[in-house]
Amino acid sequence: MAAVLTAEGLSRSFGHVMALNGADFDVEAGEVVALIGDNGAGKSTLVKALTGNLALDAGVVQFEGRAIVLDSPAEASRFGIEVVHQDLALAPHLNPAQNMFLGREIPAKGVLGWFGFMDNKEMRDRTRTGLADLGGTVRALNAPVGEMSGGQRQQIAIARAMQWASKVIFLDEPTAALGVVQTRNVLDSIKRIRDRGVAVVLISHSMPEVLEIADRVQVLRLGRRVATYAGKDTNVEQLVGAMTGALDFQHTENAA
Amino acid sequence: MTTATTTADVRTELDDDSGTVWQRLARTQAVWILGVLVLIVAFFSIVGGRRFLSANNFSLISQNLAVLAVLGVGMTFVIITSGIDLSIGSVLVFASVISAKLMSAMGGDGAGVVVVGILAAIVAGAAWGWLNGFLIAMAKIPALIVTLGTLSAALGLAYVLSKGVNIAVDATSLTDFGIYTRIAGVPALPLLALVIVVIGGIALHRTRFGRHTYAIGSNQEAARRVGIRVNRHLMWVYLLTGLLAGVGAVMYLAQFGTTTIGGQSLTNLNVIAAVVIGGTSIFGGYGSMFGTVVGLFIPAVLQSGFVIIGVDPFWQGVAVGAVLIAAVYVDQSRRAAAQRGAKSTRKGRHNV
Numbered sequence: 001m002a003a004v005l006t007a008e009g010l011s012r013s014f015g016h017v018m019a020l021n022g023a024d025f026d027v028e029a030g031e032v033v034a035l036i037g038d039n040g041a042g043k044s045t046l047v048k049a050l051t052g053n054l055a056l057d058a059g060v061v062q063f064e065g066r067a068i069v070l071d072s073p074a075e076a077s078r079f080g081i082e083v084v085h086q087d088l089a090l091a092p093h094l095n096p097a098q099n100m101f102l103g104r105e106i107p108a109k110g111v112l113g114w115f116g117f118m119d120n121k122e123m124r125d126r127t128r129t130g131l132a133d134l135g136g137t138v139r140a141l142n143a144p145v146g147e148m149s150g151g152q153r154q155q156i157a158i159a160r161a162m163q164w165a166s167k168v169i170f171l172d173e174p175t176a177a178l179g180v181v182q183t184r185n186v187l188d189s190i191k192r193i194r195d196r197g198v199a200v201v202l203i204s205h206s207m208p209e210v211l212e213i214a215d216r217v218q219v220l221r222l223g224r225r226v227a228t229y230a231g232k233d234t235n236v237e238q239l240v241g242a243m244t245g246a247l248d249f250q251h252t253e254n255a256a
Numbered sequence: 257m258t259t260a261t262t263t264a265d266v267r268t269e270l271d272d273d274s275g276t277v278w279q280r281l282a283r284t285q286a287v288w289i290l291g292v293l294v295l296i297v298a299f300f301s302i303v304g305g306r307r308f309l310s311a312n313n314f315s316l317i318s319q320n321l322a323v324l325a326v327l328g329v330g331m332t333f334v335i336i337t338s339g340i341d342l343s344i345g346s347v348l349v350f351a352s353v354i355s356a357k358l359m360s361a362m363g364g365d366g367a368g369v370v371v372v373g374i375l376a377a378i379v380a381g382a383a384w385g386w387l388n389g390f391l392i393a394m395a396k397i398p399a400l401i402v403t404l405g406t407l408s409a410a411l412g413l414a415y416v417l418s419k420g421v422n423i424a425v426d427a428t429s430l431t432d433f434g435i436y437t438r439i440a441g442v443p444a445l446p447l448l449a450l451v452i453v454v455i456g457g458i459a460l461h462r463t464r465f466g467r468h469t470y471a472i473g474s475n476q477e478a479a480r481r482v483g484i485r486v487n488r489h490l491m492w493v494y495l496l497t498g499l500l501a502g503v504g505a506v507m508y509l510a511q512f513g514t515t516t517i518g519g520q521s522l523t524n525l526n527v528i529a530a531v532v533i534g535g536t537s538i539f540g541g542y543g544s545m546f547g548t549v550v551g552l553f554i555p556a557v558l559q560s561g562f563v564i565i566g567v568d569p570f571w572q573g574v575a576v577g578a579v580l581i582a583a584v585y586v587d588q589s590r591r592a593a594a595q596r597g598a599k600s601t602r603k604g605r606h607n608v
């Protein structure tokens with residue numbers, strides 16, 4: 001299957017820190033790619049660059065074979081690319097439904113819609129459905145999300161991205177704050193959305209999680225992709241070795 | 257001036273399916289402040305009797321509030337974005353000077369003169385608002401500094417243009433409207449202010465524009481990431497605030513028939529105080545138009561009540577100051593409580 005999103009030679013530095021140093025990346029439609037690496041390896045930076053949240057110093061990004069420039073999150077959304085950021089990026093004073101549809105509010109029917117009025121009921125109903133699909137524990141659809149638990153907020157951010165992603169969804173440590181059951185639900189949802197043909201990019205520090213769900217694993221170290229493995233052929237030792245640089249470079253690159 | 261906004265705003269805070277109606281009501285600070293206002297009115301009604309609790313007195317109070325209410329609409333939007341606009345009083349003076357000068361230069365009392373005067377004030381106000389918005393949203397200078405600068409500059413220019421001499425308005429059709437016109441028994445200026453407040457409240461609580469205003473104040477980065485054009489939105493908010501100061505200038509001229517160049521030095525602070533007393537968070541992301549209206553009435557009712565019961569009206573300043581600080585204290589405690597909630601879950605996450 002052809003890659004839906006590919007990146008070649010991405011570089012980005014912050015002062016003296018090379019957060020990305022010639023990183024490559026690719027993901028195909030209908031597969032789950034796990035992106036792993038030590039703290040500070042550049043995972044979040046790569047995600048930001050591929051979702052229109054960060055400008056690149058160098059590198060080429062291709063979407064379905066065409067070179068594109070992702071200069072804003074709205075641009076990424078237009079391509080059907082959505083992201084759950086590590087810091088969630090929710091508005092704490094707004095409720096789940098308002099967050100879910102922020103920037104993409106459903107207009108009220110008829111003339112009122114022209115004046116910017118919104119269909120709050122429809123948005124609330126769809127939010128309820130989206131959260132229910134996730135098996136979520138968010139009950140109060142009208143309480144501000146800032147008053148909710150970290151896990152509930154994470155569910156809302158995930159539900160939002162899943163609702164809008166039609167091509168690629170990036171999940172930056174989506175299960176970090178979740179309980180056992182909710183983690184299970186998120187992993188199941190990832191499988192469902194993959195089966196819909198969406199490309200899923202999962203960042204996680206949990207190796208069992210990665211091994212369970214990833215079709216491919218790409219390892220990032222010091223701002224560069226150092227290895228790619230097929231999920232079913234790899235193991236924890238190999239992944240940790242690649243992350244820390246203990247394994248021989250030549251040997252691991254393109255092992256998949 | 258309260259009833260129409262009450263239904264619109266309280267409904268917004270209520271289209272909520274968590275808790276009973278009363279629990280939800282009790283969560284909104286605007287409702288607590290309304291309780292305070294009711295207590296104050298009750299107190300003066302008992303002590304001051306008919307002289308306080310009369311249609312005449314309340315008509316007078318609302319006359320005095322009309323201009324401030326129009327400024328309060330813009331300020332509520334600005335503060336919900338977690339911004340501030342200190343320049344509105346000076347912008348009002350500048351716009352009224354431009355308008356009065358133009359009208360006296362044209363002379364007479366024709367409809368054309370009045371229309372030009374109104375448009376000139378609105379354009380002058382909007383121009384300052386645009387400048388504020390540009391410097392804040394595009395040049396990224398803090399709102400406090402930008403509007404402190406335009407506060408000084410607009411007033412300075414008003415002095416330059418008028419040479420420090422107040423300009424009287426000869427267009428009697430404008431001043432008659434301000435002083436004598438009544439619609440269904442209600443004086444025209446407060447009624448106009450009410451219409452603007454209701455429109456502002458609907459825009460804030462019911463439209464995408466309002467929703468994005470809250471989102472930007474709540475988490476600007478999150479708003480940007482979902483594709484809201486934050487800079488453009490902020491420009492509009494400041495521009496509309498300046499424009500409303502221009503409207504306020506026309507209303508001021510209609511009411512008093514002259515500019516008052518030195519008379520608006522505390523207007524900005526009074527409006528900010530009203531917005532904040534009304535429960536709008538100075539940190540952004542939270543607030544209501546209804547709260548602003550209540551927040552405007554508290555100082556005005558105190559002032560009127562003190563005069564009527566024979567207390568030195570300077571005590572009004574003391575009382576308003578106390579209410580202001582108490583309102584912010586309550587707001588902060590609520591935020592602190594929410595913060596504690598968030599922290600404890602983050603701690604839980606590290607333990608996993």
Ligand SMILES: Nc1ncnc2c1ncn2[C@@H]1O[C@H](COP(=O)(O)OP(=O)(O)OP(=O)(O)O)[C@@H](O)[C@H]1O
Pocket residue numbers: 014017018019037038039040041042043044045046086
């Ligand atoms: N906005 C920024 N300003 C300065 N340095 C940054 C910025 N963003 C990232 N960096 C630096 O870039 C490097 C990569 O950061 P990044 O957040 O991508 O790591 P990560 O792989 O996501 O790590 P983690 O597993 O901790 O989330 C780090 O050294 C970080 O300090």
Ligand SMILES: [Mg+2]
Pocket residue numbers: 043044045086172
């Ligand atoms: Mg990260």
